[in-house]
Amino acid sequence: MGRNVMKVKEKKDRYKVCYMSGDDSGFDMMEGALLVLEAMDLPIDWVRADLGWCMWEKSVTKFGEGSPKCNTVPPETIESIKNTDATLMAAITSKAGVKGFKSAILQMRQLFDLYINLRPAKTLPGIGTPLKGDPKIDIVMFRENTEDLYAAVEFHPLPKEHFDLHPGMERFRKSGEVATSWRVFSKEGCERIIRAAFEYARESGRKTVHCGNKANVIRETDGMMKRIFLEVAKEYEQYGIKGIEENADATAMWLIKNPQDYSVVVASNVFGDILSDEASQLTGGLGFAPSGNIGENTALFEPSSGSVPKYAHKYRVNPSAMLLTSKMMLEYLGLGEDGAKIEKAIGEVLVENKPGTLTYDILRDFRGDPGWEKNAASTIEMAAAIAGKINPNFKGDVLEKAKKKVRDMCDWTKTVGFE
Ligand code: IPM
Ligand code: MG
16 A cells, blocks of 8 residues: 555655745735734745746746747746645636646646545535535545546547547548547546545545446446446445445435535546535535645645636635635644644634624625625635634734735735746
């Protein structure tokens, strides 16, 4: 058995963590998260790096449009990720139809072979679920993160010889335009994500692992996934863990009907992308949805949410997703007790429901406040309320000093990269 990749490679007294604010409101959420982490006196030294649309623009200015050197990820950022113990990343902006543009996060997943996309969905006090009976939800999704349609093996137009590859292609010959995207699964790819899910279940005392697949239709790729899942499940029977394989469309339905029956879920890349958004919607939506991209050598933690460009640098966004993401990172570093404090403090602020402590989305979507726009707290105000629950001394001058420090750390006019 290999090492436990869910934990940092080397235990240390102090860690170097790379932080990347991403784009637009990403800077605001990172500032909020760092403020709370600042209140905790953690053994972490922060290293700034940048990536995303802001870096694409910087590279185009530097190298000129069309240059192969243009990228959303500068070489400095790759170095920083390599030279630190873990990475905390805020949301980035994607733009469709820009020639040469490649998603920064997709590049990082491939480059660092971050094959586990860990996406927990847990009901929070004061938020609950939109479902009847408000069931308790505590799901940990293991989404495969490097293969499947994300292998990006695509053809358009289709080379002539591809029509001869399979009799099933015959009926497409007469079409004027055909495109294909290959769904590539490897045995190793299936096995490592499935093993990660079962190992996690064993370590955390969870009793079931579901695998959502479409082996009934997509026989080769999902057929392999299902076969390996059932083989690995047998090994874990001795720990009292039950492996349940089912059709992914049924998983989508049952997640709404009986979410309390799910604990660990493993899925291929595309199905996991969809199922994890669904699960997050059951527990507060993207404002509360964390995720971690984990591989053998490093891990990169990012919220599932987007960068909300319309609110860029307006401090409107909910800091919770970024904070729950930080919690996951702390667990990875072996600082799980500190991570748990963050989740507890978020819950306390949500339940307390004090004026001036909750962002607009919470007032609008979960409190039914018609005055949500004017009553909304800023990202930093909500973060300060959360920080105050963890460290009661975090007020007055101490708070103001910390606010200034994290604002400088996330100054969006001073990005690092392509120097
Ligand atoms: C996610 C996102 C990404 C994905 C996009 C932004 C490339 O949807 O992290 O789930 O498809 O993986
Ligand atoms: Mg997604």
